[in-house]
Amino acid sequence: MKQSLQLRLGQHLTMTPQLQQAIRLLQLSTLDLQAEIQEALESNPLLEVNEESASEGEPGSAAETDFDAGETANVDAQDSLMDLQSSDMPDELPVDSNWDDVYESVLPVSTAVSAPADNDRGFENQSGAGESLQEHLFWQMRMTPFSATDMIIAEAIIDSINDDGYLSTTLTDILSGLDMAEADEVGLEELEVVLHQVQNFDPVGVGARDLRECLLLQLKHYDASQQDVADAMILVRDYIELLGGRDYNQLMRKMKLSREALQAAIEVVQSVNPRPGGLIASAPAEYIVPDVTVKKENGKWRVELNFESVPRLKVNTHYAGMIRRADSSADNTYMRNQLQEARWFIKSLTSRNETLLKVASAIVERQRGFLEHGEEAMKALVLNDIATELEMHESTISRVTTRKYMHTPRGIFELKYFFSSHVSTAAGGSCSSTAIRALIKKLIAAENQVKPLSDSKIGKILEGEGINVARRTVAKYREAMSIPPSNERKRLL
Numbered sequence: 001m002k003q004s005l006q007l008r009l010g011q012h013l014t015m016t017p018q019l020q021q022a023i024r025l026l027q028l029s030t031l032d033l034q035a036e037i038q039e040a041l042e043s044n045p046l047l048e049v050n051e052e053s054a055s056e057g058e059p060g061s062a063a064e065t066d067f068d069a070g071e072t073a074n075v076d077a078q079d080s081l082m083d084l085q086s087s088d089m090p091d092e093l094p095v096d097s098n099w100d101d102v103y104e105s106v107l108p109v110s111t112a113v114s115a116p117a118d119n120d121r122g123f124e125n126q127s128g129a130g131e132s133l134q135e136h137l138f139w140q141m142r143m144t145p146f147s148a149t150d151m152i153i154a155e156a157i158i159d160s161i162n163d164d165g166y167l168s169t170t171l172t173d174i175l176s177g178l179d180m181a182e183a184d185e186v187g188l189e190e191l192e193v194v195l196h197q198v199q200n201f202d203p204v205g206v207g208a209r210d211l212r213e214c215l216l217l218q219l220k221h222y223d224a225s226q227q228d229v230a231d232a233m234i235l236v237r238d239y240i241e242l243l244g245g246r247d248y249n250q251l252m253r254k255m256k257l258s259r260e261a262l263q264a265a266i267e268v269v270q271s272v273n274p275r276p277g278g279l280i281a282s283a284p285a286e287y288i289v290p291d292v293t294v295k296k297e298n299g300k301w302r303v304e305l306n307f308e309s310v311p312r313l314k315v316n317t318h319y320a321g322m323i324r325r326a327d328s329s330a331d332n333t334y335m336r337n338q339l340q341e342a343r344w345f346i347k348s349l350t351s352r353n354e355t356l357l358k359v360a361s362a363i364v365e366r367q368r369g370f371l372e373h374g375e376e377a378m379k380a381l382v383l384n385d386i387a388t389e390l391e392m393h394e395s396t397i398s399r400v401t402t403r404k405y406m407h408t409p410r411g412i413f414e415l416k417y418f419f420s421s422h423v424s425t426a427a428g429g430s431c432s433s434t435a436i437r438a439l440i441k442k443l444i445a446a447e448n449q450v451k452p453l454s455d456s457k458i459g460k461i462l463e464g465e466g467i468n469v470a471r472r473t474v475a476k477y478r479e480a481m482s483i484p485p486s487n488e489r490k491r492l493l
Helices: 017-026 030-043 109-114 133-142 148-159 171-177 181-185 188-198 211-219 227-244 248-255 259-270 330-366 368-373 383-390 394-401 433-445 455-464 471-480
Strands: 047-049 064-067 292-297 300-305 313-315 405-408 411-414 422-424 430-432
Touching: 017 330, 017 394, 030 047, 030 313, 047 330, 133 148, 148 171, 148 188, 171 188, 211 227, 211 259, 227 248, 227 259, 248 259, 292 330, 300 330, 313 330, 330 368, 330 383, 330 394, 383 394, 422 433, 430 433, 433 455, 433 471, 455 471
Parallel strands: 292 405
Antiparallel strands: 047 313, 064 300, 292 300, 405 411, 422 430
C-alpha cells in the first residue's frame, strides 16, 4: 500500500483541565474532599482558609432552601458559598499567657505525625486498626505455660483459626504441616490436649471444629444445675439437626419436654454466639460526614449544605497584591499561575456546592412524603427524573449522589437511597420498591411467629392493597433485607 499524507477536518470535544478538576471534585466524598482541600492548601500559597466565615444563625451563614406546600424549590446558594474578600485582622492579638507556658516543645507537623521522637509526646492515632483475633490468641498463648513443643503446636492451631473463631483445618493436616525435629514423636493426642487449652482462651467458643462443639464450649460456662441449661446442652449435643430444621414437634417427643420447657432451652441456645471470633476481629469504624442537612422549621423543609465539614477558602490578598502585570520573571509567572489555579479551585468548589444543593433540594421536594411519614410513603424516583427537572445529564446526577449523604430527622441516608425502581399498582400508578420493602418488613414484624407468612401470602396481601408484586419479587426484596424465609422464622410460642 502506497504511503501518503492527507489532511482531514473534524470536530471533537476536549475536556479542559479546569473541567476535569470540577468533575473530579464533584464525585469526591466529604472525607476525600477534605484531603483534596488540605493538599491544595499545602501546595498553593495563594489559597488560605477563610477564618471569618459567617457564624451560625446569621443571614447567609448556610446555603438553604425552604419548601412549602405548593411552592417550587427555589435554590439560591450563590450568596452563601466562597467568600473571596480579605479580612481586616491585626497581625498580633493580645494574649494572657505565653506559648512556652503551655507547651513544652513544638514539633513540625510532618515530624509529629510520621515519626515522633522517643522523648516527645506524639499524636495518638485514633483511627488505627483494632486487634485481630490471631493477635488476641497469640497474646494469651504467650501468657500460658506451654512447653516448647506445645508452643509450636499452639501457633499452628491458632494460624488455622478463621475470623469466625472456627478451626478451619483438621488436626491431621496440622500435624502433617508441623516442621520441627520432634514431629515424629508428636501424636494426635497431644494436638487434642493443646487444642483444648486453646479452646479455653477468650473469646469463649474459639477453636471449635463445628457449630455443635462451639455451642457446647459456651454452654459449659453456664450453670448446669439449671434445668433449661441442661436441656439446652442435650438439645445441642444430640438434636442440633432437628433444631436447625425447626422440627419442634419431634424435638418435644424425643426429649420428652413440654412446649414451654423446649422454648426455654431454645432461648438458652440462642443466647450464645455462633461466631465468637466476630467479637474480636471487628472491622474498623467508618465515619460518615453528611453533606446536606434537612430539617423542618415552621412547617417548611429546609435544605442546608454542611459547611462545617469542609473549610471555606479564599485567595490570599497579600500574595495576590505582589503579582505585577508586566513582569515576566520566573517568580512572577509562578505566582500568576498559582493565582489562576486558586481561582479555578474555588470556582470548582462553588460549582460543586451549587450542584449538590440543587440536586438535594429536588430530592427533598420529590420525597417529602418520606420525610413526613416514613419509608412507606417513598415515591418511585430515577436519576432521569432529577436530570430532566434540573436540565443536567444523568451522569452528573450520578456523580453528585454517589457517596454523598443527607442528614434527615429519620437518620442519615446516602442520596442514592432516595432513588428506586417502581412497581405498577392496580390503579394504574406506580409504587416505589423502597416502599414495598417497608411494607414487607412491617407485615413480617406483625406476623404470627407460630405460623409465619410465606412469600406467596405476602404477595396476596400486597395485591389486596393494590400493589401487583409477584412471589419471586417478594422473595428478592425479603432477601435484600436479610430476612429469613418463613420456615426459619417459625417459633414455638
